[in-house]
Structures are given as structure tokens and as C-alpha cells.
Amino acid sequence: MTGQQGSCPQCGAPISFGGAHSLAAVCGYCRSAVVRKGAQIELVGKVPDLVSTSTQLQLGDAGRLDRQPFRIVGRLQLDQGAAAWDEWYVLFADGRDGWLAEAKGALFATRRFERAEALPRFEGLAPGARTQLTGLGHLAVDEVGAARFVSAEGELPFRPEVGASYRFADLSGPGGQFATIDYGARGDAPELFEGRRIRYEDAALATLIASRKRGAAAAAAGEAGLALTCPSCGAPVPLRRGESESVACASCRSLLDVSQGSLAVVGKLGRRTEPLIPLGAKGALQGLRVEVLGYLRRYTEYEGQRFEWSEWQLWSDDGYRWLSEYQGHFTWLEPIAAGEVRESGSAMAVGEVRYDHFQTGRARYADLQGELSWQARATDVVKVRDYVAPPLALSCEEEKGEINWSRGRWLPAAEVWKGLSLPGAPPRAIGVGAAQPNPYEEPKRWATRTAVAGAVCLVVLAAFLSSALPHERIASLDVPLPGEGVALSEPFELTSSRQSLQVTASAAMDQSWAGLDLALINDDTGEARTFGFELSHFYGSDDEGRWSEGSRNARAVLGGVPRGRYLLRVEVTLDPPSKPRVPPTAHVEVVRGVFVYAPLVIALLALIPAPFWLRLRASDFERRRWAESDHPTGGEDEEDE
């Protein structure tokens, strides 16, 4: 059934069906919809004119997706009671068909999933829930709703019914995975389309679009957006983006709905606040060219206290973005599919990053200026959940059967000011931002690693020095014990500038005690360093069994002994009961160049304070961050960072 040619039954203009799945076509001349039945072409009826959208594509555009060339052969316009969006019907070179949907500033490519089995019931799906689809895995439900047929052109794979409503569920998974279950009208069998969110360049359409834009820009030089008139006060209302659905009149503070192509008053806004960043500001942030479209002042109440923050909707090279500000702390936000987000205990995870719950609240509008990409109402209440993994943030907004996730990154105010070329100084940040990176975290980690490495190096160095030191015996003497006399060593020379000396004594004590008074005497200067040993060994038995006490050996290390000629004086003291039982001599030895532990202990202790202090500061910073959350961990004293 491919390549069928025919003529419009209404006006006779040529009509072609290029694809095997193309069942209907809209006549490009008289806008009659026709369907083919075998070789016959039957008239269905008139299709309304296309509505204006900000699509970047057009019929006949050719691209390539996953190395498969395709061509746009049809266009479907749908809406949900608000602004229409475009879904482009494409034919691939392999004969298969698919869709490119442009919605909310993003592009989604899908193909019919032929192996779909047991699709869930429409009524059983809810935004935020997860469902198992055979062949596609677990996907998160982003949106459940119904779209109304608005208009069409070119070929379509189904019979168009003007005004018909088609139920659908959008789902998403990790890595940009996207799926739509098309439930059609009541009674229709659901169909599954699977694909992913892509960029225009992924479909080899970017060059074509850029070329077309240059032509359009040349034709409309000087024209900046669309100028509408406020139905309430008559003041001009500029509209920068065609897909905007709400706009606020700066003159009479009316909130206007622009989703129907003309402006309609849907509410009155309250007090006007002065945005830190003016509407229309342009520049570059996070590698994207951006323009500020809309401004929101939002608030939430907690225990009678009102917390306000600001948000700006931006248009970028890559669709919509957000900038959020609270007490001088800015967060850059970009939309992500719900399917990218998965639960991880009480936290949420995107990819490998785990985000901890920060706070949940119900956000209301305190002010709204400029234009927004959705149908805003002054009385809207949105459930907002915020998660953080500094410097990253994750935010979820739930409202009216829709769930929207955004992934963010904390931005220094100075970067925002510079990126948007804003005059004056950026606002001074107060307290700690929810996603503000902890300035002590990295130094703490670094210092801890350095301290551990330093400690290891110290131990290795100590082992090396211990083996490298001479350990040379330079004097020894046998000291007679029974006479309680004085013994002197032979003089010995120390040639190094300063060194350690180890003096040891040992005697075969047996139920006896001896005290040794030792003096290391510098024979050149007469300076002396004195110290004492006790040698003893007693043992016996009592009710608790055998016991023994005392030591037959003693040791002392003298540090920093300067070079010179020395001798060792040993004087013996005995207690009267021991006199008959002491051994004849005690052996005393002097060894130079032994390892001393004091420098090692001091060096190890010296490494501790810095990482310990940084750990305390990092912990205090976190305490102040979480004091603003639903999970405060301590006091609430404020200090600027």
C-alpha cells in the first residue's frame, strides 16, 4: 500500500500516501481530510486551519535518527485545552513510521512498539507511579491526560476526527527513555510508542533549522516577539515565545491566559515585587544562551512562618530552564523526565547521584511577571519536594495530574550576574544555601587523606631510621652489687654532634632488690646526667596462686647527648634483707644511636588538629544547611558564608 497517488475528491488536487501506515491525508489545497480504502480515496471532511505554534519543523523536512534516514510526511496538532503542540509523522527509509513530538520546548522521538503486551488500564495510571511494560522495563508515569485533535496536514496513520479526544499516558525511564501509551478514544485498543527525548541535532535537523531561522530572521529583522493588548486595561503585553500560555500585564496586574491564541483575563495578581533579575535579560549561563521570560515570587508557610523565594523562567538554546533564588543563593534548574528519577530509601537517585530529602511544602504565588510556559492561576497551589546532593539539587512539583522533575546546580550569584551582564553587585548570600557546596568538605577530605598519608610516611620513615641508626655498643661494665660500692666505666668517645644513648642494666635478682644510681658524666665539661634503675625479682604464692613482681632488667634512653668524652658512674644501693641474696654483679651497657619514640609521637599528634578542625567546620556548615530543612540537626544560629 505504499506510494499510492490520487486526487482530492473535494478539489481534485493531487494527494499522495507515501507510507505503508499512512491511512489518511489532508489536502494541501482545500484542507479536506481523506482516507484511502484499497484503491479508493474517500472524503472525511474539512480539517480546521493549523494554529500558530513555535515549531521548528515543517512538512518535507528530512533527517536521520539512529542512522536511519527519515522524512516528515504529516503533522498532527493537539491540545489539552491550552496551547496546541505539534506531533510530526515521519517515515523511515526502512518503511517503518514514527513520531517527532515538540512539547514544552523539548523534542521526543517515538516509534510504534510492536511487541507491546498487556498494557495497563488508563484508569489505573497516576503521575508519579511506576508501571512495568513488557520489553521496556519499569517506567515512571509523567502525565496522564487527554489531548484534543486540533488540526493536521499531510499524511496520518489514522482517520482524523475533528474535535476527537485521545487519551494518553506519557512515561519515562532512565537515560532519556520515553514512551507514550495512546489509548485513543473510548473503546479503542491502546497502542504503545517507545523512544526517547532527543535534541534536534540528534535527528540531523539542526542545520536545516538554523538555515531556516536565518532566513526568517532576515525577513523579520527588527521584530521582537509578539505584541498583544491586555483585554483588561488595553496596555501592550509583549510575548517573547509563541508557546507561552500565561502572561502578566505589567500595567493592571491582570494574569492573562494566552493559550487560546488571544488573551483572556484569568485572575488578578497581588502586590508587585521587584525582581533581582529583570525580565528580558539575556546572556549565557551554564554554557547556554538564555533569555529571561518570566518571574515568579513564590512562598510557602510553615508553622505560621512565611518563606519566600524567587524563580525565573528562561528560554535557552536547549529549551526551558529555571533559575531559583533564596536569600541570595541561586540554583540553575533543568527539567528531567520522571523516569530518570528513582527512589533510594528515603532519598531519590538520578544516575549515580543520591539526593537527600530537604523539604516538602505547598508553594503559592506571591507575584508573577512576564510570561510562563503553562496555564498559571494566581491561586495555584503546587506541592514541592526538594532534594539535595550539594552542589546538585532535585526538585519535584506535583499539580493537576502532572509531575515535573527538575535537576539543579547551585550557582554563585556572581556567576549569574556576570552571565547575564546585570548591573551592580549581586545580592549578598545569607546563611547556607540548600545546595551550596560545603567549602570545608574538600579541604577536610584532602587534609584527612594527607594526614593519613603523612602518618604512613612517618611510620615508614621511622622504620627506616630505626634500621639506619648505628645501635653501637660503646661501653659496658659489670657492677659489683654486694658491697654497695661505686663502679666507673672506661671513658668512651661520642663523635656525632648529638645523638641518643641507651643505657641498660641486668642482674639475676632472686628475692632481692638493688637500686642503681647512674650518672653519665662528660669528662670534658664535668656536666652530668643522672638517672636511676631498680632491679628486683620477688615471687611466691598466696591464696590466689603464684605471683611474681619486679624486673631483672632496666633501660633508659638519654636524648640529644652532644659529642665528647664520657664515662658512666654507677652507685649501688641495697636494702638490708636483700644483701645476702643479691647476685655478685649487675651488667650495664651503653649503646649509641638508638631509636627514640618521642619525635614520632609528637609528629603523629601534630598531624591531627588540622583535619579535626576542618571536620568540625564542615559538620557545622552542614548543621546550618539542614537547619533550614524539614530535618534540622541542631540550632539555628545564622552566619553568612
Add this chain to the structure above:
Amino acid sequence: MRYALFTLLVLAGFAWAEMRGATLGGPDRRHPPVPASVRSSPGGYRSYHFWHTGFHGGK
């Protein structure tokens, strides 16, 4: 970076102190010089209670 430099200084200081056999305090007391004339007299080193640290019997 400053802490890394400090750690290097600690390592160097440790090696220097260890080579010099530096201790923090120690078991000994230091005494002023005894004149060489006294020390060189017969039995000079033996007779001075100056070096006595005070043992007065054990058990």
C-alpha cells in the same frame, strides 16, 4: 596545599629530631659541671653524693 607543606615539614622535623636523638624530657636530671680539679682528684668520681638520686632501700 598549606597542610601538605606542613605535613612535609612535620616529616622533615621528625627525621631531624630522630637523627639527633631528641627526646621530650627523659628519665635523667642534668647537673652543673663539677670542676675538673675535683673530678681528677683521687677517687673524685666516687666520693660525690652529688650524683646520688636518692635510693634509700627497696622492699
